[in-house]
Amino acid sequence: MVSKSSASASLAKSVPAARGGVEDKKPRRKRRDRDKPKRAMSAYLVFLSRHRLAVQKSHPNWSVTDVTKELARRWKDVSDKERAECQHQSDEDKKRYYEQMADYVPLPDEKEEEAPIRYDKDGNRKRRKKDKNAPRKNRSAYIIWAAEYRDKNFRPKAAANAPVSFREQATELGQAWAMLSASARKKYDDAAAKEAKEYAVKRDAYLEEKKQLALAAREAKRERLLAEKRAWEATKAAAQKVKDERKAERAALKDQRAKERSTVKKSNGAGGLPKTGKKRAEATSSDTMARIKAALVGVSNEAAWYKIVDKHANAPEKVNDAYKQFIANAKQAHFSADPKAFLVAVLGYDEAQQHLL
Numbered sequence: 001m002v003s004k005s006s007a008s009a010s011l012a013k014s015v016p017a018a019r020g021g022v023e024d025k026k027p028r029r030k031r032r033d034r035d036k037p038k039r040a041m042s043a044y045l046v047f048l049s050r051h052r053l054a055v056q057k058s059h060p061n062w063s064v065t066d067v068t069k070e071l072a073r074r075w076k077d078v079s080d081k082e083r084a085e086c087q088h089q090s091d092e093d094k095k096r097y098y099e100q101m102a103d104y105v106p107l108p109d110e111k112e113e114e115a116p117i118r119y120d121k122d123g124n125r126k127r128r129k130k131d132k133n134a135p136r137k138n139r140s141a142y143i144i145w146a147a148e149y150r151d152k153n154f155r156p157k158a159a160a161n162a163p164v165s166f167r168e169q170a171t172e173l174g175q176a177w178a179m180l181s182a183s184a185r186k187k188y189d190d191a192a193a194k195e196a197k198e199y200a201v202k203r204d205a206y207l208e209e210k211k212q213l214a215l216a217a218r219e220a221k222r223e224r225l226l227a228e229k230r231a232w233e234a235t236k237a238a239a240q241k242v243k244d245e246r247k248a249e250r251a252a253l254k255d256q257r258a259k260e261r262s263t264v265k266k267s268n269g270a271g272g273l274p275k276t277g278k279k280r281a282e283a284t285s286s287d288t289m290a291r292i293k294a295a296l297v298g299v300s301n302e303a304a305w306y307k308i309v310d311k312h313a314n315a316p317e318k319v320n321d322a323y324k325q326f327i328a329n330a331k332q333a334h335f336s337a338d339p340k341a342f343l344v345a346v347l348g349y350d351e352a353q354q355h356l357l
Contacts, residue, residue, distance in 0.1 A: 037100035040093040043086040105226040138199035141188035322346050
């Protein structure tokens with residue numbers, strides 16, 4: 001009794017491939033790209049290339065496996081000096097490999113250039129379209145004789161007593177050709193041999209031209225892909241450069257702000273006026289202005305305080321710079337708090353004298 005699995009397997013072998021499918025076959029071997037850079041050798045391979053010939057000469061009867069085993073044994077006991085030399089040579093070879101791979105683009109796939117396989121409604125593979133540019137194939141001796149025989153006996157139709165069907169023509173041609181003697185056939189054999197030689201020359205020339213055109217197109221495509229690869233790498237490098245520059249600018253700005261904050265915190269706990277621009281409105285915050293007012297209470301009147309508030313509204317940079325300088329002076333060892341200097345720096349000497357107590 002046959003099992004269902006074995007029956008289905010035998011049925012699958014007998015049934016042709018389904019529509020759009022391809023029968024299982026051995027995959028085509030990928031062609032070798034001669035322009036691809038040679039891979040870099042490791043330190044061990046460098047050592048093998050150095051000593052292989054010497055081992056083969058000293059042991060001519062050894063197989064390749066025996067030679068490799070001996071070299072592997074020597075590699076385990078190699079000196080540190082020679083190992084370092086092999087490693088250095090390997091590093092140089094890797095450098096060469098990476099430099100060449102930067103300008104390498106793989107060959108385009110030949111399957112992309114081939115016409116797709118077509119199938120009819122029954123799943124049978126269709127014949128490929130005929131190459132119209134290919135030279136016409138040579139005729140056989142029978143075809144040459146049959147064309148001459150048809151011209152004499154079947155063409156023009158008016159020469160025949162009655163119309164002769166294609167089947168009757170084929171029957172008559174076969175019988176006449178079988179009755180033809182060898183001496184009579186020689187003429188047509190020679191003509192067929194001549195056509196065969198001429199076709200072989202034309203065919204080889206056409207195939208060579210087609211091959212050269214295909215190679216030129218493949219190399220042009222490779223150059224185009226290489227140009228696209230270089231353009232993409234250049235764009236990527238430029239974008240990375242801009243990104244690094246922006247990152248460095250942000251880091252520098254961050255460090256600058258951190259230094260300014262640390263300077264303000266260390267100056268007797270007093271804070272400076274905010275920067276101008278978007279944060280100008282914050283300059284009149286109660287905390288900061290209260291610090292300035294407290295510094296001026298003992299040496300000036302309330303009118304001086306309102307003058308500074310007006311000056312801050314009109315020229316906040318001047319007030320900000322003067323107050324920063326007032327805070328910076330506090331770092332000096334001989335510094336004594338002098339709000340008069342701050343008042344003079346903001347309002348000017350003459351106007352400041354009017355408001356000093």
